[in-house]
Amino acid sequence: MYIIRAQKTEGYHSIVEPTSGSLKLLSFGTLDLEPGQSYEATSGREEKVLILLQGSVRIEVEGQQYEGSRENVFASKATAVYVGAQSSFRVLNTGNTPLRVALCGTPAPEKTAPFMVKPDEVWSRTVGKESWEREVHDIVVKNAEGRVHRIIVGETFNQAGKWSSYPPHKHDHYEPGVEAEMEEVYYYQLNPEHGFGVQAIYTTDGSIDEAYRVLHGDTFVVPKGYHPVCAAGGYQLYYLWMMAGTIDRVMIPHDDPTHAWLK
Numbered sequence: 001m002y003i004i005r006a007q008k009t010e011g012y013h014s015i016v017e018p019t020s021g022s023l024k025l026l027s028f029g030t031l032d033l034e035p036g037q038s039y040e041a042t043s044g045r046e047e048k049v050l051i052l053l054q055g056s057v058r059i060e061v062e063g064q065q066y067e068g069s070r071e072n073v074f075a076s077k078a079t080a081v082y083v084g085a086q087s088s089f090r091v092l093n094t095g096n097t098p099l100r101v102a103l104c105g106t107p108a109p110e111k112t113a114p115f116m117v118k119p120d121e122v123w124s125r126t127v128g129k130e131s132w133e134r135e136v137h138d139i140v141v142k143n144a145e146g147r148v149h150r151i152i153v154g155e156t157f158n159q160a161g162k163w164s165s166y167p168p169h170k171h172d173h174y175e176p177g178v179e180a181e182m183e184e185v186y187y188y189q190l191n192p193e194h195g196f197g198v199q200a201i202y203t204t205d206g207s208i209d210e211a212y213r214v215l216h217g218d219t220f221v222v223p224k225g226y227h228p229v230c231a232a233g234g235y236q237l238y239y240l241w242m243m244a245g246t247i248d249r250v251m252i253p254h255d256d257p258t259h260a261w262l263k
Contacts, residue, residue: 011032014027015028016028016219022223037092037093046085047083047112048105049140051079051139052080054070057093066114084114124136124138134157154240158229158236159231160236167255172224179252186199186229187217187218
């Protein structure tokens with residue numbers, strides 16, 4: 001099972017842990033706070049990226065303070081804060097509406113300095129064409145080279161009826177200059193929220209060949225294989241994506257040769 005269904009939670013909710021299931025590197029969870037509430041923790045052996053999904057927030061890391069606000073993921077670009085390993089941090093809801101923050105993590109060998117990625121520092125671009133055109137936002141990708149160890153984080157926006165991760169690609173076999181070896185996790189939001197998308201995952205040998213209806217707040221793990229996703233007609237689909245690999249920090253997806261002609 002690759003899908004983890006959304007749950008209504010309060011405070012911090014761990015969704016993916018690298019010590020169980022099919023992933024070895026990535027962790028993911030969400031933090032929900034009511035106005036005035038706060039959450040304190042340490043990053044432990046992981047480097048983490050905290051992404052603001054909804055609300056107004058102040059994040060304090062090792063004496064540094066970072067603030068941001070976002071009505072929802074469809075209204076504006078992301079605000080994110082990087083927290084190095086072995087660092088203490090505090091998250092405070094500074095607004096008058098519920099706050100939701102996503103926490104993405106992966107093991108890191110040493111402590112590094114925190115930093116903030118502001119909305120105007122997020123690199124956005126249109127990818128694909130026709131029915132597989134989508135908007136991709138890089139949050140912690142090339143801009144973080146030399147400042148993080150292995151984590152990569154971004155967001156993708158599918159308009160109604162359109163595909164992304166398409167033509168289907170994978171990144172589970174290391175071949176320099178051809179394909180990276182990266183685990184990945186998706187976290188979805190829909191607009192309107194009662195919408196849905198379809199997430200597929202398959203391998204060339206057929207050992208994996210599945211498709212799932214994905215809903216607002218669901219999470220999907222991608223340990224290997226091709227993994228295209230489509231928004232249902234009438235609904236925008238968003239997913240936060242996080243990646244990590246053991247060899248290097250280069251995003252080189254490898255297209256399914258059967259469908260590579262689409263490019």
